[in-house]
Amino acid sequence: MIRKVLVANRGENALHARSANQRQRIESYLDAEEIVRAATATGADAIHPGYGFLSERTTLSAACERSGIVFIGPSTETIRTMGDKLESKAQMRNAGVPITPMWQSDPGRHEYPLLIKAVGGGGGKGMRLVEDPKNLQAAMASASREAASAFGDDRVFIEKYIQNPRHIEFQILGDAHGNVVHVFERECSIQRRHQKVIEESPSVAMTPELRTAMGDAAVRAAAAVGYRGAGTVEFILDSKQDFYFLEMNTRLQVEHPVTEMVTGLDLVREQIEIANGNALQLRQSDLRQTGHAIECRIYAEVPEEKFRPATGRVAVYRPPSGPGVRVDSGIDRGSEIGIHFDPLLAKLIVHAPSRTAAIERMQRALSEFVILGVRHNIEFLKRVISSEPFAAGQLDTHFLERHTELLNPAETELPPVVLVAASLAASPHRNAPFNDVWTTGPWRNT
Amino acid sequence: VTPHRVLERTENSARIEIEGEIHQLYFAREGSAVVVWHNGTTYRVEGAKQGGGPQHPVNSTGEIRAPMPGKVLHLNVAVDSVVAERDTVVILESMKMETSLHAGKSGRVCRVLVEPGQVVEMGELLIVIE
Numbered sequence: 001m002i003r004k005v006l007v008a009n010r011g012e013n014a015l016h017a018r019s020a021n022q023r024q025r026i027e028s029y030l031d032a033e034e035i036v037r038a039a040t041a042t043g044a045d046a047i048h049p050g051y052g053f054l055s056e057r058t059t060l061s062a063a064c065e066r067s068g069i070v071f072i073g074p075s076t077e078t079i080r081t082m083g084d085k086l087e088s089k090a091q092m093r094n095a096g097v098p099i100t101p102m103w104q105s106d107p108g109r110h111e112y113p114l115l116i117k118a119v120g121g122g123g124g125k126g127m128r129l130v131e132d133p134k135n136l137q138a139a140m141a142s143a144s145r146e147a148a149s150a151f152g153d154d155r156v157f158i159e160k161y162i163q164n165p166r167h168i169e170f171q172i173l174g175d176a177h178g179n180v181v182h183v184f185e186r187e188c189s190i191q192r193r194h195q196k197v198i199e200e201s202p203s204v205a206m207t208p209e210l211r212t213a214m215g216d217a218a219v220r221a222a223a224a225v226g227y228r229g230a231g232t233v234e235f236i237l238d239s240k241q242d243f244y245f246l247e248m249n250t251r252l253q254v255e256h257p258v259t260e261m262v263t264g265l266d267l268v269r270e271q272i273e274i275a276n277g278n279a280l281q282l283r284q285s286d287l288r289q290t291g292h293a294i295e296c297r298i299y300a301e302v303p304e305e306k307f308r309p310a311t312g313r314v315a316v317y318r319p320p321s322g323p324g325v326r327v328d329s330g331i332d333r334g335s336e337i338g339i340h341f342d343p344l345l346a347k348l349i350v351h352a353p354s355r356t357a358a359i360e361r362m363q364r365a366l367s368e369f370v371i372l373g374v375r376h377n378i379e380f381l382k383r384v385i386s387s388e389p390f391a392a393g394q395l396d397t398h399f400l401e402r403h404t405e406l407l408n409p410a411e412t413e414l415p416p417v418v419l420v421a422a423s424l425a426a427s428p429h430r431n432a433p434f435n436d437v438w439t440t441g442p443w444r445n446t
Numbered sequence: 447v448t449p450h451r452v453l454e455r456t457e458n459s460a461r462i463e464i465e466g467e468i469h470q471l472y473f474a475r476e477g478s479a480v481v482v483w484h485n486g487t488t489y490r491v492e493g494a495k496q497g498g499g500p501q502h503p504v505n506s507t508g509e510i511r512a513p514m515p516g517k518v519l520h521l522n523v524a525v526d527s528v529v530a531e532r533d534t535v536v537i538l539e540s541m542k543m544e545t546s547l548h549a550g551k552s553g554r555v556c557r558v559l560v561e562p563g564q565v566v567e568m569g570e571l572l573i574v575i576e
Binding site: 193300308310311312315316318339341343367368370372373374375378379416417418419420421422425426 | 455458464481482545
């Protein structure tokens with residue numbers, strides 16, 4: 001029975017830790033042995049890895065297995081298999097899950113364009129698009145060097161390049177008793193630098209038949225590796241509605257709240273129940289998607305300058321609220337946004353009866369979100385969410401590259417009151433005695 | 447400046463009455479700029495310095511500066527290295543993202559002011575090419 005959980009993470013990831021009874025200071029979130037020692041020292045009987053950091057490395061799950069602490073996630077063997085792109089694809093093919101055609105060497109001119117990928121990891125590292133056979137060898141060599149430095153594994157392979165696909169993923173839950181269900185799809189086609197920016201559920205591309213086919217494939221994928229816990233099977237979907245297995249993430253994902261909003265499930269609770277050895281109480285036929293949910297990732301970055309990361313100190317933090325609005329964030333007024341962690345400041349999730357209503361609610365929530373002191377992408381997200389192609393659901397993973405008009409704000413004149421506020425901000429607050437006249441004056445109580 | 451009354455003021459917010467309407471505003475300094483949130487929009491008001499445009503320093507002078515705060519991950523050159531225009535000279539890491547900095551002109555590296563692992567500020571001079 002799990003009574004005390006160590007959350008080995010930070011920021012909005014460790015949201016539940018805000019009210020934690022105990023906090024343990026550690027030197028590094030990447031040192032598995034140290035995290036296990038921290039768990040032992042605080043008397044925790046389980047570790048939740050969150051996402052990022054060690055969640056998809058076998059070192060933490062293996063260290064837990066050695067010291068008798070429950071790792072809230074799949075087995076070390078499952079993490080290892082799914083972390084190896086070649087091995088996972090072979091397993092998926094055997095399980096009858098569609099995969100993109102792949103090769104170890106030049107498949108011939110008629111298969112171009114091709115995509116070179118690293119065996120050891122993703123995120124765009126070790127990835128190259130090759131359109132001309134004469135560039136293949138050089139591209140493989142350079143991808144291999146990049147993969148070696150990023151993942152310590154120089155192996156690369158060649159895949160058919162799918163033009164302008166949608167990114168559709170299925171949330172799955174598997175228990176230790178062989179039960180697996182899927183909890184529907186999320187569409188995460190709005191990406192920059194191969195990282196997701198906006199996610200939603202349901203996907204506008206989905207028909208009931210396609211959902212059944214993809215959901216069944218996701219369940220087969222998880223069952224093939226004896227998956228235990230919450231995981232995500234990622235697919236790409238082409239314009240002909242053919243789908244291909246991309247990879248499986250053996251952890252909870254950043255965008256999991258989207259699924260929680262449309263299903264009413266608490267996925268972290270499900271993870272803990274599964275880790276406790278309990279059988280899933282959910283049957284596929286009981287699960288329903290209700291309404292529409294959208295998540296926007298609020299990043300500390302400058303979209304108009306190639307999304308470069310931004311740093312600073314948060315001077316004002318006022319999150320939006322209201323029905324159907326959820327904010328997961330680990331920051332507050334005074335937080336220092338430094339260079340050492342990724343630039344996710346907060347996740348803003350909305351839920352409404354329809355996609356149109358969810359878009360309107362997101363526009364309102366983004367407008368009410370005030371973060372000052374560090375540059376961020378809120379105005380950019382408003383432009384994307386309010387754009388015609390987004391409303392039309394014409395999404396694919398190159399959306400932002402195609403719609404470059406969304407990167408830059410329209411030239412607008414500053415309202416006079418903004419100029420007044422700007423001059424106030426530029427003058428120090430303390431030696432502005434005339435303000436006191438007004439704050440104690442007749443306007444004070446209006 | 448338009449006639450106005452400041453009804454309330456804290457370090458980062460104010461209520462301002464202007465042309466008969468009362469507005470709630472939040473503001474802060476971000477480097478040389480002031481940012482102001484008003485009625486659902488965040489405005490960026492640049493100071494005296496020319497703003498708005500990309501802040502990536504042009505390095506055709508031979509000076510390579512950090513376009514963002516970060517950590518020097520890798521140096522591809524040392525003093526006396528000869529580089530061609532567009533060669534990658536430094537790799538910076540910031541917020542788990544790598545950025546390659548390129549030589550703006552060809553020439554000989556005459557100064558290297560940083561070492562791998564060093565944390566640098568935005569605009570800090572890293573390398574000089576003669």
